[in-house]
Amino acid sequence: MNILFYIAAFAAVISTVKVIIGKNAVHALLYLIVSLLSVSVIFFILGAPFVAALEVIIYAGAIMVLFVFVIMMLNLSGDGVKKESELLMPTMWIGPSLVSMILLAEMVYMLTHQAVVPMGIKEVPPGAVGELMFSKYLLVVELAAFLLTAGIIGAYHLGEKEMRIHNRYLMDEKQDL
Amino acid sequence: MRELLWLIVALPFAGSVVLAVAGRKLPRLVCACVGVGSIAVAAVITILIGVDFLNNNSTGISYDQMLWQWMDVYGLSVDVAFNLDAVSLTFIFVITFVGALIHLYSAEFMWKEEGFARFFAFMNLFVGFMLILVLADNFLLLYLGWEGVGLCSFLLIGFWYKDPANGSAARKAFVVTRVGDTALVIGLFILFMTYHTLNIRYILASAPGTWAVGSGIAMATAFLLLAGALGKSAQLPLQTWLPDAMAAPSPVSALIHAATMVTAGVYLIARTHVLFDLAPVAQSTVAIIGATTLLVAGLSALNQHDIKRVLAYSTISQIGYMFLALGVGAWSAAIFHFMIHAFFKALLFLGAGSVIWVMHDEHNMFRMGGLWKKLPVTFWTFLIGAASLTALPLVTAGFYSKDKILWLSYVSDRGSTGLWLAGLAGAFITALYTFRMVFVTFFGNAKADPTQRPGLLMTLPLVVLGILSFAGGFIELPGNMAHLTLFSDFIEKTLPITTIREFGNNTELLFEFIAAGMAIAGVMVAYRLYFNKSFPSAEPERNALQKFLYKGWDFDLLYDKVIVTPIVFLSRVDKNDFINRFYNGLASLTQVMHVALSTTQNGKLRWYAMVLAIGAIITLTILLYP
Amino acid sequence: MSLPMEQGILLAAILFCIGLIGLLTRRNVLFMLMSAEVMLNAAGLVFVVDGSVWGQADGQVMFIFILTMAAAEVCVGLALIIQLFKKFKSVDTDRASAMRG
Numbered sequence: 001m002n003i004l005f006y007i008a009a010f011a012a013v014i015s016t017v018k019v020i021i022g023k024n025a026v027h028a029l030l031y032l033i034v035s036l037l038s039v040s041v042i043f044f045i046l047g048a049p050f051v052a053a054l055e056v057i058i059y060a061g062a063i064m065v066l067f068v069f070v071i072m073m074l075n076l077s078g079d080g081v082k083k084e085s086e087l088l089m090p091t092m093w094i095g096p097s098l099v100s101m102i103l104l105a106e107m108v109y110m111l112t113h114q115a116v117v118p119m120g121i122k123e124v125p126p127g128a129v130g131e132l133m134f135s136k137y138l139l140v141v142e143l144a145a146f147l148l149t150a151g152i153i154g155a156y157h158l159g160e161k162e163m164r165i166h167n168r169y170l171m172d173e174k175q176d177l
Numbered sequence: 178m179r180e181l182l183w184l185i186v187a188l189p190f191a192g193s194v195v196l197a198v199a200g201r202k203l204p205r206l207v208c209a210c211v212g213v214g215s216i217a218v219a220a221v222i223t224i225l226i227g228v229d230f231l232n233n234n235s236t237g238i239s240y241d242q243m244l245w246q247w248m249d250v251y252g253l254s255v256d257v258a259f260n261l262d263a264v265s266l267t268f269i270f271v272i273t274f275v276g277a278l279i280h281l282y283s284a285e286f287m288w289k290e291e292g293f294a295r296f297f298a299f300m301n302l303f304v305g306f307m308l309i310l311v312l313a314d315n316f317l318l319l320y321l322g323w324e325g326v327g328l329c330s331f332l333l334i335g336f337w338y339k340d341p342a343n344g345s346a347a348r349k350a351f352v353v354t355r356v357g358d359t360a361l362v363i364g365l366f367i368l369f370m371t372y373h374t375l376n377i378r379y380i381l382a383s384a385p386g387t388w389a390v391g392s393g394i395a396m397a398t399a400f401l402l403l404a405g406a407l408g409k410s411a412q413l414p415l416q417t418w419l420p421d422a423m424a425a426p427s428p429v430s431a432l433i434h435a436a437t438m439v440t441a442g443v444y445l446i447a448r449t450h451v452l453f454d455l456a457p458v459a460q461s462t463v464a465i466i467g468a469t470t471l472l473v474a475g476l477s478a479l480n481q482h483d484i485k486r487v488l489a490y491s492t493i494s495q496i497g498y499m500f501l502a503l504g505v506g507a508w509s510a511a512i513f514h515f516m517i518h519a520f521f522k523a524l525l526f527l528g529a530g531s532v533i534w535v536m537h538d539e540h541n542m543f544r545m546g547g548l549w550k551k552l553p554v555t556f557w558t559f560l561i562g563a564a565s566l567t568a569l570p571l572v573t574a575g576f577y578s579k580d581k582i583l584w585l586s587y588v589s590d591r592g593s594t595g596l597w598l599a600g601l602a603g604a605f606i607t608a609l610y611t612f613r614m615v616f617v618t619f620f621g622n623a624k625a626d627p628t629q630r631p632g633l634l635m636t637l638p639l640v641v642l643g644i645l646s647f648a649g650g651f652i653e654l655p656g657n658m659a660h661l662t663l664f665s666d667f668i669e670k671t672l673p674i675t676t677i678r679e680f681g682n683n684t685e686l687l688f689e690f691i692a693a694g695m696a697i698a699g700v701m702v703a704y705r706l707y708f709n710k711s712f713p714s715a716e717p718e719r720n721a722l723q724k725f726l727y728k729g730w731d732f733d734l735l736y737d738k739v740i741v742t743p744i745v746f747l748s749r750v751d752k753n754d755f756i757n758r759f760y761n762g763l764a765s766l767t768q769v770m771h772v773a774l775s776t777t778q779n780g781k782l783r784w785y786a787m788v789l790a791i792g793a794i795i796t797l798t799i800l801l802y803p
Numbered sequence: 804m805s806l807p808m809e810q811g812i813l814l815a816a817i818l819f820c821i822g823l824i825g826l827l828t829r830r831n832v833l834f835m836l837m838s839a840e841v842m843l844n845a846a847g848l849v850f851v852v853d854g855s856v857w858g859q860a861d862g863q864v865m866f867i868f869i870l871t872m873a874a875a876e877v878c879v880g881l882a883l884i885i886q887l888f889k890k891f892k893s894v895d896t897d898r899a900s901a902m903r904g
Binding site: 063097154 | 807808809810811812813814816817818820821822823824825826827828829831833834836837838840841844847848851852854855856858859860861862863864866867868870871872873874875876877878879881882883884885886888894
């Protein structure tokens with residue numbers, strides 16, 4: 001079982017690296033989907049089938065599809081690849097890499113200075129998740145519903161074709177598609 | 178009747194307060210009624226009190242009215258109390274009566290101006306303060322009135338505040354008189370230090386016993402009081418403000434800068450005559466300053482083209498005559514000349530104002546001409562006023578007052594021939610510039626036509642003042658004509674009689690002839706030079722000497738070079754001294770830091786994310802560090 | 804299987820840092836959003852790993868909420884990106900740096 005975990009981890013890391021250094025947006029998105037699927041496999045190994053399924057359905061299924069739609073609308077592939085390579089310069093990698101490496105080093109330090117705790121093998125079925133969600137975390141479920149509603153309404157208004165001016169000082173900045 | 182003395186002072190103040198508070202909302206007619214009415218009622222009360230005072234008061238005891246105690250601190254006990262005697266009665270009569278006529282005139286003159294209520298509020302305030310000045314029975318109240326009239330002069334000179342030149346003229350007047358006021362205050366300090374009170378009559382009674390004649394402290398005090406008087410009365414060397422103060426409306430010039438405020442110095446010196454008796458050097462300085470000023474101003478008046486500036490220099494010159502009289506000890510002659518001068522100078526200013534008013538703010542007399550047929554009332558009253566100023570013999574009031582001064586400047590025991598000759602030369606110059614003004618303005622060919630005629634409110638005061646300029650002198654005739662000395666008898670109840678030397682039998686008649694001859698000679702020369710001549714250019718050509726005289730002997734330039742430029746230089750140097758640099762450095766340090774810190778807000782999203790990440794690292798480091 | 808917990812969290816840390824590099828480096832706003840998704844995913848992995856250490860469902864519940872939040876965020880974020888594109892005609896975030904100084 002451990003080897004499965006390491007293979008999935010390796011796949012996740014490689015695909016994520018290819019996401020961030022890609023120039024074609026659609027290719028990067030596909031690599032991201034691969035990364036998400038790898039993490040889903042890891043969830044299965046850990047004995048959390050419910051969230052593994054959810055990861056595939058919602059994350060890789062819905063959210064990434066949204067991304068694809070937007071990329072299609074903005075027409076970023078094809079000609080966009082050339083523009084993208086103009087935007088990305090090799091020298092820009094140094095600073096962020098440095099910062100992230102330092103952060104990673106600190107987190108590794110924190111992790112290695114603790115006692116080793118083995119993970120449990122017991123599988124947690126969806127039923128247990130459902131029970132917990134609707135008893136202990138009921139309020140949070142309702143709040144999540146609020147969040148989603150707000151997201152929908154916000155996205156609807158933001159996506160309107162004609163920008164309604166809400167402030168008279170922005171009157172001259174009215175734009176149309 | 179005399180208990181109503183306080184009402185004379187309270188009415189103008191009440192009028193001023195009403196107009197200041199509610200003037201904007203009241204209709205013009207009501208404002209005019211309040212403004213003119215307060216002074217008119219005060220004038221009526223003054224006349225009634227005067228009549229009562231004259232009838233029941235043969236011994237000349239003054240009347241005191243104490244209103245309330247103003248302050249009592251550390252030994253300085255000052256009351257708001259009024260003292261009415263012959264001198265102050267003359268002054269309040271002139272102030273209220275001539276003031277009422279001028280207010281009546283200005284109701285029509287200023288009718289179309291904005292700020293109508295403000296004008297009358299300031300004028301009433303001025304009259305109130307001037308009355309306090311002359312009625313005060315202690316020096317502190319007098320100084321209150323002194324400062325108050327200075328303030329009102331400033332407010333009224335800068336009345337048309339939208340033009341910055343008027344504001345500069347007002348500021349100049351205030352600053353120059355301030356120099357005199359400071360000297361006056363130091364004089365008051367010395368008086369308080371010596372006498373521990375500021376009550377005028379007490380000081381005047383005890384001064385001869387405390388200070389010796391010619392002692393240093395008496396001379397110092399007298400000189401300081403003289404300096405104060407010089408500032409307010411626009412004599413040498415503080416005379417530079419008065420010609421520029423002609424930026425004020427003409428009624429203001431008539432009231433403040435002809436009849437009343439500029440005579441405050443005369444009043445001060447006449448009041449404190451005891452101190453000047455104790456300091457003979459100071460008194461002869463008064464006479465010498467008076468004589469020099471009248472010549473300097475007279476020569477300057479000869480070269481002006483603005484009609485009001487001629488009258489301004491003429492006022493300086495005539496007050497020089499009053500100072501000359503005070504300097505030789507002719508107290509009642511000085512007060513008499515003050516009264517007559519108030520009449521004819523106010524008349525001349527009001528007449529000049531009417532000419533300016535009908536010619537739509539044209540001040541330059543070389544652009545006027547041929548007005549004597551078109552403005553008959555103005556012309557005839559102006560002519561009477563000019564004749565009085567020139568002191569044409571026998572028919573004008575000015576003759577009696579000026580002749581008295583000239584006579585006493587020779588014959589008083591403090592007078593001298595030199596002073597008399599200066600006065601005589603001044604009489605010639607006065608006649609010359611006065612009739613130059615009359616001929617250029619009213620005769621010759623008409624350059625422009627008047628478009629409106631002055632109405633009743635403007636002509637009535639001119640007529641009344643004209644009558645007074647003609648007949649006012651008949652109460653005081655010279656010794657060899659008739660023994661009618663009503664005025665000096667009245668004044669000599671308060672001020673001492675002039676001591677005179679011996680003189681021959683016909684000397685007085687000879688002197689009168691010489692003085693009359695000078696005046697007539699001046700009129701003749703003016704006639705030859707200016708009558709019915711054409712004046713093509715707006716300003717006469719002036720050679721270098723005339724330009725120098727036109728600029729008022731370049732006193733402005735002198736003061737600018739000697740006083741103003743060094744002070745401005747010093748202030749500029751002091752503006753950047755190390756204390757200033759320190760605070761400026763703090764401010765610029767803040768600015769530099771702002772610029773430096775604002776580069777961290779460059780609006781780029783990645784930058785902000787990077788800062789977040791670095792912050793997270795720092796926090797973790799702090800947590801992990803043992 | 805006695806998989807040490809630290810290795811799971813280590814994987815999550817590595818994924819998080821990779822996502823952070825992506826966020827800080829890319830100028831294309833879509834790539835930045837993708838990197839943010841990677842970071843969120845890594846955080847969720849940590850929760851699930853912790854939950855499975857004790858065999859409780861709390862970790863999974865947490866992951867569900869993270870998922871919900873990610874979904875709402877992507878919704879609104881993409882709508883904003885569309886508006887940004889409409890205004891600036893490009894997806895470069897450096898173009899939208901007018902709030903500076």
